[in-house]
Amino acid sequence: MSEPDIKKGLAGVYADVTAVSKVNPETNSLLYRGYPVQELAGTQSFEAVAYLLWHGELPTGDQLAELRAVERANRAIPADVREFIDAMPTSAHPMDEVRTVVSLLGGFETAGIDNVLDAAGTPAENLDRSVRLFAILPAIVAYGQRRRHGLEIIEPREDLDYAANFLWMTFGEEPAPVVVDAFNRSMILYAEHSFNASTFTARVITSTLSDLYSGVVGAIGALKGPLHGGANEAVLHIFTEIGSAENVVPWLDEVLAAKRKIMGFGHRVYKRGDSRVPTMKLALDALVDHYDRPDVAALYDALESEFVSRKGIYPNLDYPSGPAYSLMGFDTLTFTPLFIAARITGWTAHIMEQQASNALIRPLSAYDGPDERHVEGYEPDAAEVEALERPEEAAG
Ligand SMILES: CC(C)(COP(=O)(O)OP(=O)(O)OC[C@H]1O[C@@H](n2cnc3c(N)ncnc32)[C@H](O)[C@@H]1OP(=O)(O)O)[C@@H](O)C(=O)NCCC(=O)NCCS
Known part of the structure; x- marks a missing residue:
């Protein structure tokens, strides 16, 4: 048998196709649904880019207004979730904190669903879950920074857009336009990046027909590492x-x-x-x-x-x-959670794409452990012997 061609770290491997974004190393360019990311960062709100990643097109005025209304309505942390957050030590790494809260939100969401297939949700349910996670993450990240400083939570402001409200909830001051613009740009630039490690993790989890929250929790774990988001x-x-x-x-x-x-x-x-x-x-x-x-x-x-x-x-x-x-005033420990708040859009777009055209992701591995050996005294059962000797074409 010939030696398998191993691509360590899956470097250079095309694992699937995606319509969400295109990274072109030849031109160093990155397109979200066909648009160069720098053009989006210079002209669009993060809410509009989130819409683009989920739906494939930039929103019309009405579509954007509708998304903004839902986003504003879902910004606040519910009291029962807040209790859990307050129970966590303020010395917990904020990535662990956000990962835990997202997992908790999943538990609240799927409470009462006893069928694992139903928990995976319909496309409409998953879009709804994506928008709600997008809406609530800023409050979780902002409150995390404030808690670490012994400060009170700041409730969201309905009159502010996503970026300005995020800064408001963190610092309790109305931010200068230049700061809002820089923050909005950073969110757009971090939103999506094809099959990076965290997105791929989310897709692997989704490919088992698990639910969207599980995919996001896994993605946060992957993002935490310093070779990626850290x-x-x-x-x-x-x-x-x-x-x-x-x-x-x-x-x-x-x-x-x-x-x-x-x-x-x-x-x-x-x-x-x-x-x-x-x-x-x-x-x-x-x-x-x-x-x-x-x-x-x-x-x-x-x-x-x-x-x-x-x-x-x-x-x-x-x-x-x-x-x-x-410079904006975020603690160093809050940087990677900010990345989560941005990348939630790309992750969820990929999770929904994976669900729409699924194949279980399960690569092969070559083996370099000890040669076959046997436990002393073991007598195989007749059915085990038969299974070992079953011809390959009968495997199905
Ligand atoms: C991102 C990263 C993991 C890409 O890694 P990769 O494609 O696997 O490339 P390698 O790590 O194999 O690097 C190739 C060579 O460049 C060197 N190199 C790459 N990035 C380097 C860095 N940031 N500092 C010093 N040397 C670096 C490696 O040491 C290696 O040198 P060698 O051939 O002499 O061993 C790597 O560049 C890195 O660790 N960067 C720092 C972490 C970071 O900024 N991550 C965010 C990514 S968006």
Whole structure:
């Protein structure tokens, strides 16, 4: 038998088709349902992009108004869910907190359903669940940051759009338009990215005919890792470690000698730069001006140019988004939960796409363990012997 062709990490493997987004490494471009992401980030609200990812088209004025009405009506955390959140230690990692709350919401949703197939839901039910998760996640993330600071919850404001309301619930201040714009852009840029690890996890779970909440919970677990969503958090730790632009060269000498990876650089698919970076960098520049923090821009530029010239590895979206979220006032620990709030749109679009055209995802593995051996004294049953000897064509 010939050796199986193993693609470690599934690198270069096409696992299925999707109509949700297209990543083109040749042109470093990313399209959501055909639209370049930078065009969407420059012109659309996150609500409109969520609609696009779910439905395949940008919404008309009425469709957007309808989505916004449902989103606003589902923003607040219900009292019974709040009790569970308050029971969690404030020292829990916020990714664990959000993952747990989403799981809990699933438990509330499917309460009373005793058939596992019914729990998987109809397309209409799953769209409804997707919109409700999209609506409630900002309150969960915002309250998480406030709880860690010993602050009271801030209820949502019906007169504010998604991005402004998210910032309001976190900081209790009406945000400046430049901050709302930067935040809205970041949400759009993080919304979707084809078969990345967390989305693929969601699709694997969905492929077993499990429910949407289970898919999202699994996706959050995958996103938590620093090789995926955790990188924007790690970028801020790096910035803190370096301190200022003058320290970049000696710092880099040391970490490269130690063969450490520099978070926020490199990408499995884009090898010549990530198309989302210039759009997010524009937003970061606007924030640097707004908060008058040229030191942040200096450190950003120094590390980027030094690392790119030494290694030829370019920044990914986490590189500009980490400092941008920090300037807005988000805690470093809240960055990856912000990614969840954005990516919920892409994950749920993929879950619904998987449900609409399902095949159980179950790859093969090659084996490199011990050769076959036997437990002493074991006598096989006649049926077991027959099964082992059954000819292949009878396997069905
Ligand atoms: C994203 C990432 C996992 C992609 O990995 P990949 O496609 O499997 O590429 P590899 O990790 O095999 O990297 C190829 C080479 O580039 C190096 N490299 C890649 N990213 C690097 C980084 N951020 N810092 C230092 N070296 C890096 C690797 O060490 C490896 O070098 P080698 O061939 O000498 O061993 C990787 O670039 C990384 O770990 N980046 C940092 C984490 C991050 O920012 N993640 C967010 C992604 S959106």
